Amino acid sequence: xxxxxxxxxxxxxxxxxxxxxxxxxxxxxxxxxxxxxxxxxxxxxxxxxxxxxxxxxxxxxxxxxxxxxxxxxxxxxxxxxxxxxxxxxxxxxxxxxxxxxxxxxxxxxxxxxxxxxxxxxxxxxxxxxxxxxxxxxxxxxxxxxxxxxxxxxxxxxxxxxxxxxxxxxxxxxxxxxxxxxx
Ligand code: HEC
Numbered sequence: 655x656x657x658x659x660x661x662x663x664x665x666x667x668x669x670x671x672x673x674x675x676x677x678x679x680x681x682x683x684x685x686x687x688x689x690x691x692x693x694x695x696x697x698x699x700x701x702x703x704x705x706x707x708x709x710x711x712x713x714x715x716x717x718x719x720x721x722x723x724x725x726x727x728x729x730x731x732x733x734x735x736x737x738x739x740x741x742x743x744x745x746x747x748x749x750x751x752x753x754x755x756x757x758x759x760x761x762x763x764x765x766x767x768x769x770x771x772x773x774x775x776x777x778x779x780x781x782x783x784x785x786x787x788x789x790x791x792x793x794x795x796x797x798x799x800x801x802x803x804x805x806x807x808x809x810x811x812x813x814x815x816x817x818x819x820x821x822x823x824x825x826x827x828x829x830x831x832x833x834x835x836x
Contacts, residue, residue, distance in 0.1 A: 662683060670738075686705075714768050715776060717763070721756055724752070725756055728749040728750075728753050729749075729822065732746060747803075750806060757792070757795055757796045760795070774835070776804065777833060795825040795826070801821060804818075
């Protein structure tokens, strides 16, 4: 009797473990197997599995987050050039143009109904409760970029460049403080 009991418990543990392991991260990969990318260098397995979207809202959020990451990469590149004097001065203007282009269509990236679910990371629904204030944030961001572009074109004091870059950073952080859950 005691032996039977032990066996049952053991079997139950094995079943629970198997279930638990099948739920681990590999799961998305199973549902979404990696793609083989053929080409002149042979057949290569793409380490990034294709996206799987449950809805159009998820697609918009995905796109918006990619654009935010693009903002971040261009901003950090400028920071490298201006604050850390990494010698790619000639490329600063390309980064500011890229930032300007993304900032221009920022209003389109926030269609109504694309807030994050409660308690999840992402966009707060406050964005759609106070649309005017939100667009003031976008305009403030665009203005800070225009000012930075001006300073960069003048090729003057490096302190002015630093100040103008901080003003851009302030706009990123101010918008996040009010409208982003992280
Ligand atoms: C007008 C508001 C606004 C401005 C300006 C803004 N952001 Fe964002 N940002 C957001 C919101 C809202 C989110 C959350 C979006 C979501 O997850 O759907 C976000 C998300 C992000 C993310 C996370 C993306 C991800 O993969 O989840 C990064 C990184 C980011 N922003 C960087 C920046 C940088 C850098 C700047 C300035 C150069 C900037 N943002 C300017 C509103 C803004």
